[in-house]
Amino acid sequence: MEALKQELKESLVEQLNLEDITPAEIADDDMLFGDGLGLDSIDALELIVMLDKTYGIKLTDPKQGRAIFESINTMSAYIAEHRTK
Amino acid sequence: MEKVYINGLGSISAQNTFDNSEFLNTVEFYTENVIPAIDVNYKAFISPAAARRMAKGIKMGIAASRTALQEANLENVDAIITGTGMGCVRDSEKFLSAILDNDEQYLTPTPFIQSTHNTVGGQIALDIGCKGYNFTYVHASVSFESALLDALLQLKLKESHSILIGGVDELAPHTIEIHKAVNHIKSEVVEASKLLENKSKGAVFSEGANFFVISNEKSETSYAEVVGVKLINTLEADELETELKAFLKEQNLSMQDLSTVVLGCNGDVEFDGFYDVLVENSLKDTPQLYYKHLSGEFHTASSFGFWLAARVLKSQTIPKAVVLKGDMPSEIKNVLLYNQYRGQNHSFTLLKSC
Amino acid sequence: MGKGVAITGMGIISAIGNNIDENREALFAGKTGIGRVVKINTNHKNEIMVGEIAYTNSQLESLLQLPETNNYSRTALLGAVAAKEAVESACISDINEYKTGLISATSVGGMDMTEKYYYEYLEDKTVQKYIEAHHAGDSTQKIAEQLGLKNSLVTTISTACSSAANAIMLGARLIKSGKLDRVIVGGADCLSKFTINGFKSLMILSDTYNTPFDENRKGLNLGEAAAFLVLESDAVVKAENKNVLAYLKGYGNANDAFHQTASSENGDGATLAMKQALKVANLNAEAIDYVNAHGTATGNNDLSEGKAFLRVFNTMPPFSSTKPFTGHTLAAAGGIEAVFSVLALQHNVLYPNLNYKTPMSAFNLVPELELKEKPITNILSNSLGFGGNCSTLIFSKQA
Numbered sequence: 023m024e025a026l027k028q029e030l031k032e033s034l035v036e037q038l039n040l041e042d043i044t045p046a047e048i049a050d051d052d053m054l055f056g057d058g059l060g061l062d063s064i065d066a067l068e069l070i071v072m073l074d075k076t077y078g079i080k081l082t083d084p085k086q087g088r089a090i091f092e093s094i095n096t097m098s099a100y101i102a103e104h105r106t107k
Numbered sequence: 108m109e110k111v112y113i114n115g116l117g118s119i120s121a122q123n124t125f126d127n128s129e130f131l132n133t134v135e136f137y138t139e140n141v142i143p144a145i146d147v148n149y150k151a152f153i154s155p156a157a158a159r160r161m162a163k164g165i166k167m168g169i170a171a172s173r174t175a176l177q178e179a180n181l182e183n184v185d186a187i188i189t190g191t192g193m194g195c196v197r198d199s200e201k202f203l204s205a206i207l208d209n210d211e212q213y214l215t216p217t218p219f220i221q222s223t224h225n226t227v228g229g230q231i232a233l234d235i236g237c238k239g240y241n242f243t244y245v246h247a248s249v250s251f252e253s254a255l256l257d258a259l260l261q262l263k264l265k266e267s268h269s270i271l272i273g274g275v276d277e278l279a280p281h282t283i284e285i286h287k288a289v290n291h292i293k294s295e296v297v298e299a300s301k302l303l304e305n306k307s308k309g310a311v312f313s314e315g316a317n318f319f320v321i322s323n324e325k326s327e328t329s330y331a332e333v334v335g336v337k338l339i340n341t342l343e344a345d346e347l348e349t350e351l352k353a354f355l356k357e358q359n360l361s362m363q364d365l366s367t368v369v370l371g372c373n374g375d376v377e378f379d380g381f382y383d384v385l386v387e388n389s390l391k392d393t394p395q396l397y398y399k400h401l402s403g404e405f406h407t408a409s410s411f412g413f414w415l416a417a418r419v420l421k422s423q424t425i426p427k428a429v430v431l432k433g434d435m436p437s438e439i440k441n442v443l444l445y446n447q448y449r450g451q452n453h454s455f456t457l458l459k460s461c
Numbered sequence: 462m463g464k465g466v467a468i469t470g471m472g473i474i475s476a477i478g479n480n481i482d483e484n485r486e487a488l489f490a491g492k493t494g495i496g497r498v499v500k501i502n503t504n505h506k507n508e509i510m511v512g513e514i515a516y517t518n519s520q521l522e523s524l525l526q527l528p529e530t531n532n533y534s535r536t537a538l539l540g541a542v543a544a545k546e547a548v549e550s551a552c553i554s555d556i557n558e559y560k561t562g563l564i565s566a567t568s569v570g571g572m573d574m575t576e577k578y579y580y581e582y583l584e585d586k587t588v589q590k591y592i593e594a595h596h597a598g599d600s601t602q603k604i605a606e607q608l609g610l611k612n613s614l615v616t617t618i619s620t621a622c623s624s625a626a627n628a629i630m631l632g633a634r635l636i637k638s639g640k641l642d643r644v645i646v647g648g649a650d651c652l653s654k655f656t657i658n659g660f661k662s663l664m665i666l667s668d669t670y671n672t673p674f675d676e677n678r679k680g681l682n683l684g685e686a687a688a689f690l691v692l693e694s695d696a697v698v699k700a701e702n703k704n705v706l707a708y709l710k711g712y713g714n715a716n717d718a719f720h721q722t723a724s725s726e727n728g729d730g731a732t733l734a735m736k737q738a739l740k741v742a743n744l745n746a747e748a749i750d751y752v753n754a755h756g757t758a759t760g761n762n763d764l765s766e767g768k769a770f771l772r773v774f775n776t777m778p779p780f781s782s783t784k785p786f787t788g789h790t791l792a793a794a795g796g797i798e799a800v801f802s803v804l805a806l807q808h809n810v811l812y813p814n815l816n817y818k819t820p821m822s823a824f825n826l827v828p829e830l831e832l833k834e835k836p837i838t839n840i841l842s843n844s845l846g847f848g849g850n851c852s853t854l855i856f857s858k859q860a
Contacts, residue, residue: 029848037215060156061721067216072142075213084664160721187716191594194619196694203576206658219659220721220847223568224619229848232716238733241716241850242627244568246598246617253616257631258636285582285592306585340563340605340615350612432493449593451602452615 026098037072038065050098058093066091078106109323110310112260112461113330114269115179117171118414119144120315122401125170127178130418131426133391134401140292141283142313142403146375147359155456160217161230162195164277169228169234176235177349178328179320186240188257189228190250190274192406195221197279201202204281206436227275240267248371248448249338250274251317251410252456256336262323273318275409283312293374294343301432302374302400309371313403317410319417331420334358334457341451342382351385351445354455362389366439367419368414370431373399377448385445386432394433401428409446413456416442420460465860466633466709467698470551470691472543473800475787476512476684480546484797485804489506489832493786495670495682503654509666511652512684512788514539525607532590534571537600539687540606540649543796547645548608551691551703559697562614564632565689566648568626568792570597573653600649609856614641617681619792621846622755623714624648625688625718626795626854630712632692642697647689647796650685656683658790663722665759671789673756673782674763674828676819681757685790688796689802695860707803710839710857711742723761728769730842730851731755735773738853744839746774749855750810751835753798753842754783757789766845769827781829785815795844795852802840802856809837 031045034054036063048059055061066087073079073090079101081087088098118124121142122135149158149166152173158166168189176182193199198221205214220226225243232241240261244253251274261267286292291330302311321333337354355361368390372382386395396419402411419425419441425435444456473480476494477487487494493750494512516524521538523530525545533541544563548556563740574591581588593599601617614635618627625648632646650656660666667680672700699707714736717730724730739746755766770777783801790797805811814828840856 040155041159042155062720063723064160064216064220067662069213070664071213071662188785192598203572203655203658206576206654207469207579211654211658214658214662216659216662216722222655222659223621223847225584225621225848225850226721227845228620229716229721229850232718232849233721236718238716238718238730240620241620241848242631242714244616245567245596245619246601246615247596249616250598255614256614260640262633265637281579285589288583289589289592291592338614338616340602340610340613342612346612402827452598 023098023102026102027094028095030097033072037068046090048094052093054091054093079104108263109265110321111259111321111333112325113319114326114328115175115323116330116414116417117165117174118317119147119171120402120411121145121313124399128408130380130422131140131428134428135454136137138296138298140311141278142311144313144315162198162221164195165227165230166259168231170275171316172231172273172318175271175318175320181269182318183235183237184269184271186261186270187228187231187237188254188270188272189243190254190407191224191227191243191245192247192250192276194224195226195277196282197277198222200281202460223456236255246452247406248409248446249454251407252336252454256338258321259336260331262321263325263379265323265342269320269322271318273316274407275316276405276407278312278314286312299400303372305374306376308375308377310403310404311377315411316404317414319429324438329461330417332459332461333364334459336454336456339453342453344381347381347384348389351455358457360441365393365441365443366436367394367396367442369396369416369444371409371412372397381447381450394435395431396425396429397431398429409454412444412446416444416458420458464637465695466636467693467705468690468707468709469545469693469703469705471689471706471800471803472546472550473688473797474514474539474543475686475790475797476514477484477786479516488786488801490625491813491815493815494821495788496717501652505655505657505661508668508684509657510670510682512682513652519819532594533603534594534600535573535651536567536569536571536649537603539651539685540565540600540604542690543647544608544645545816547689547691551841557611561610561823562641562644563610564616564618564628564644564646565601565604566618566628566792567597567600567650568619568621568624569650569653569656570600571595572655573651576654606813611711620850621848622791622794623844623846623852624792624795625849626844626852627714629690629709629799629854630714630852633709633712635660636692636694643693645689645691649687649795650790650792652683652685655811667758670816671758671785672816672824673758673784673814674767674821675817676821678758678760678763679790680759682788684790686787686790686793686797688793688800690799698856704713707806708857709853709854711738711744713737713741715851718853719763719849722847724765724845726765728765729765730849731769731845733771733839734851734853735769738855749778749841750837751805751840753802753840754780754781754782755843755845756784758784762845764823766843767821767824770826772825775808777826779811779829781812781814783812799854802842805840806837806858810834
């Protein structure tokens with residue numbers, strides 16, 4: 023699980039071009055959207071593509087993303103349970 | 108009818124034009140046929156959080172427009188009108204090649220959003236919080252002049268007070284390759300200072316952003332008065348003089364009143380003949396300036412010409428590098444710009460000292 | 462100022478018909494043009510519905526009698542067909558007789574050809590002719606060529622889904638200011654793999670028929686179309702004794718300045734645009750008899766636009782979205798909906814908002830569900846787009 027969390031932090035920084043943040047600066051329970059990391063609805067769509075491409079998880083409704091992408095903790099838990107690759 | 112003035116400007120180009128305290132003091136004479144714009148410190152204008160999804164065209168547009176606003180001592184404007192031939196074409200390429208290469212799978216929305224032509228104008232509005240009128244013109248070499256025409260309509264009719272207008276285009280790798288394939292980009296090495304002597308097909312491609320605050324109120328920072336602009340979709344070379352005379356007549360001027368003419372010639376032997384018609388006939392005694400050997404060619408390169416004319420009028424100096432022919436006048440009053448690309452979308456623009 | 466802007470001709474091609482008559486018949490019969498993709502080779506064929514035009518490119522080419530060497534994109538072909546119909550219906554014999562301009566709008570431009578030949582462009586000389594047809598202004602140049610318009614003011618606007626409304630607005634301002642006597646205004650966009658995948662990546666494409674203003678709406682259906690109006694000054698109308706179909710009475714444009722793609726929750730931009738248009742038209746909100754909504758059937762648009770309605774209108778007039786007929790035709794949307802608005806004025810009818818079942822919980826707004834006959838004097842039409850671009854036009858029986 024720790025490896026997955028680290029992997030997620032790295033891909034978050036890379037895929038979303040978070041130039042001013044390093045993976046180490048993201049805590050497992052940091053809020054990714056809103057007041058936390060400040061991600062928005064377009065980032066959510068980018069993350070949905072990442073779930074599909076890297077972990078084989080397909081979301082059909084962007085609203086599903088809200089709960090999944092709340093923090094690194096929620097994301098890693100969801101991926102661990104549903105991944106197909 | 109209200110008079111209209113240029114009260115601030117910002118330019119990012121293949122030359123060092125971003126610092127408004129300098130005026131082509133040093134000039135780069137390139138030998139490449141594709142010349143990128145010189146990057147400025149975008150971080151001074153755009154936060155990292157905002158910059159992370161921005162194409163170069165957006166960054167150039169925001170930095171240039173902020174500079175123009177700052178010079179005009181304004182934080183906001185009534186309208187934002189942008190001209191761009193291709194928009195953020197690098198992202199269009201990115202999205203299209205992803206569609207083709209990945210068989211329509213795993214597509215992320217960011218490059219698609221940026222590929223929308225009005226993305227630069229929209230982002231500038233977001234940046235300064237401008238809820239006013241916001242248009243984007245995308246008509247090849249008159250994209251910028253369309254924006255200017257629209258702004259003049261509003262200012263002369265007092266629908267607006269201050270307007271931000273600009274021309275922006277960016278280079279992109281695949282677009283460069285396909286334009287090389289059809290000789291729209293020159294195939295051999297040409298020294299910039301000899302661009303017009305080479306007599307070969309195609310142009311030297313580049314990119315840039317030139318933004319201006321124009322207003323119906325003259326200020327301490329005013330560069331020049333914008334008298335008029337005219338767009339002509341198609342014309343035969345032998346109709347050019349008649350069209351020009353008609354344009355000048357609308358402004359109550361004749362050829363003799365022109366201090367200098369700024370030409371958009373780009374060294375393409377197939378189409379530079381349009382400029383020759385004017386300079387060999389009615390404008391043969393008018394001092395001539397040119398700029399595409401410095402700015403390169405792109406759909407909104409004429410916004411660099413507009414920048415040049417504004418700077419010339421305010422400083423009453425003509426940098427040596429832009430002199431094409433003739434003795435430069437001691438007093439520069441009326442400046443005419445003429446531009447076209449590949450024989451289509453011609454424009455006349457007239458600026459006056461103020 | 463204060464001069465009238467007369468609409469004296471119009472032309473259209475959309476998923477519900479190849480000309481004005483066919484579009485009118487389909488609208489009056491409640492017949493949708495939405496179906497599965499036929500002409501575009503996309504993997505998403507079975508996941509989406511679209512409003513495709515029946516004609517193939519080669520049928521359109523022969524309709525326009527183009528030589529085989531032509532390099533018209535589908536956008537240019539559609540635009541030329543609709544613009545020609547508009548000019549013919551305005552009974553114009555010499556297009557260069559008055560100070561005439563053409564203002565078109567497109568978002569796709571020649572992307573349909575570029576996406577077919579993107580890599581072939583580098584090698585294959587037979588397809589290289591389309592390289593020059595890619596940029597957005599090219600389709601407009603081609604339309605001008607088809608109309609025989611020379612030495613004239615010709616330009617193109619691209620402000621996403623509000624483009625054609627903005628082209629109409631600029632045309633009206635050029636007439637009012639006396640810059641032009643006559644102007645052909647509108648827009649054209651063809652379907653493309655590029656836009657299908659673009660909107661898919663935003664996850665706002667419905668897998669079934671679009672249902673604007675419905676609680677359970679699932680997104681939009683893309684469509685393709687072109688539509689143009691001929692606008693003329695009072696002086697030309699008088700000199701030529703022209704039959705006036707309707708007047709363009711008001712217009713407004715504002716920017717939401719909220720987000721790159723999403724509309725603000727309270728519909729700030731749309732509210733500003735509608736209020737501005739009413740001001741230009743010198744009308745109170747109560748004078749509007751019918752609203753042709755943007756109504757794309759995305760979660761975001763319909764909520765934001767509906768909230769804006771509540772801010773502009775004390776009592777909401779009858780309204781509907783015609784997107785269930787045609788799909789969302791992007792840059793052409795403001796043009797086809799302008800044509801639909803003029804038809805509604807001419808025939809005194811309101812169009813049904815097809816496919817509607819469940820009211821939205823956010824507010825108490827229910828669109829028109831049947832074709833209804835009713836005297837109409839003023840129609841307000843919205844076009845809202847990406848980049849926060851919001852536009853409103855007001856069409857009227859009176860100048």
